[in-house]
Amino acid sequence: MQKVMEQSPQSATGTRPPPSSLGKVGLSRLNDIGPTLVVVAILALAMQLGSYVLPPFVMPAPLTILAATWEILSTQMSHIGVTALRLFVAVVFAMTVGVLLGVVMGVIPRVRPYLQALVIIDTGIPALSWMLLAIFWFSEPEIRIFFILSVILIPFYALNIYDAIRALPRDWVDMIESFRPHRWQVLRYLVAPHIVPAIITTTKAVIGYAIRMAIFAELVASAIGIGSRMSLAQSMFRIDLVLGWTLILVIFNLGLQALINASEKLLLKWRPETKVR
Template sequence: MSIAADTTTLARQVLVTKTAQRPWTGRLLRRSGSWSLGLTLPLLLPLAILGAWQSASTWHWISPQILPAPAVVWGTLVDLTASGDITTNLGISALRVLYGFLIGGIAGLVLGLAMGLSPTVRAYLYPTFNAISLVPALGWIPLLMMFVGIGETLKIIIIAKATLVPIAIAAVQGIRNIPENYFEVGSVFRFSRWQVVRYIVLPAAVPSLFNGVRQGLNHAWLALVVVELLASSEGIGYLMVWGRQLFQLDVVIATMIVIGAVGLLLDQGLQFAESRLLRWRRSAY
């Protein structure tokens, strides 16, 4: 028993050292680099865009109905926040994304792992999965409506589908890209099937999986706008579509800013979670 445990630990160490040989050093160095530079550089482009935007409205390059001045949009943003329009709609949208992302994420993970681990499952499902994943959400909506109606279920399914695809693909790719010699190490230590998954597949596939999860979240957030376009009277995407319908482009731009900001926050949050979860890799140094 203790021998088995020892071999497991040993195998883990071997694998950790192996997987850790990827270019983590560079990233670490960059992270510890100048904070001020790290905070300034990403702001340059938005500031330049803001400058161009302000100039465009000051000198009337673009009709103010199409591109309202930054101050007008800021005023709208403040108004919409004060009236609760933004917070209420954002809350509704966030809940939709959360459910859709959780369901799609788990399903995508299971499906991706199954297709990645079992050539049989892959042979059965992968071509169909690929074909289905390439059909845009808009095409599914009328059909889905017949089965699940136009309520929240429809929206969550569409968001879940958008999440599922990149996660499943990332899982399949992540597993297929694990070098063959990792598995050889596993067979040397006579790993059981479960141990192979637990100590070889999962750790080696995690970076790719995280990429998939981040992409999945991006897609979920994008799908939100599509589902809120139809059969909805609330949500941040709806607010945007409605603003366009009513020729209130300041509302459209205000919601664009909110959607972009939330998307950025989500992505940063995941990045943070990733670096926390993958800390064990760094402990190899």
């Protein structure tokens, strides 16, 4: 048998290149968060200057906002937990149903036009309409919020997964069909792994929107959760609390994005990162 003459793109010996040094990793992270810190510092400075010339109920000083944030964190964590739980349940449900709808649209041509029409009609209905309808239809606040978030998020998953299946390379389908698989085997070995990046991308894209919708839904349809607390703070003219809740929501969103990015790195470790010069 002849020796392998080809070499892998990574190295001639087959060993992988050494990982980056700790110093380089640290520097890279600093490069990533550096601009964010600069923007935060500029905003804090602008708010501080604004607090000198504007009344406290318009622009409180950053330290006042931090004090309000601490007040929230030390007394109202349960509301953050409730919102997080509502969001988690609704996103997981919307992801499950949306992915199923997308897969059905992708692999069953007979059903596709009907589901596609349903999903597209859904995307055309404003979020506010769903909120008002939920208030009419359901008396239980949890069901209202779950319903609102689900009907808003499901189409994003369904359409993106359908698009991902449409983009499945014909070559891969021919390859797997050359083994004469059962239909579920095509789904398991080809379709399911292929749509994982689309699920992650969709989650990254909708999570910020989902948080905003959850807060808005809580504002109109519930007495507990961050949205209802923000409404209460507004009615008490506590702008420091409103801004404190806002700060918490920004951090909450960044935390979720970081969690999704970590999941992406774990689930898509097979995908090389391409850097464009």
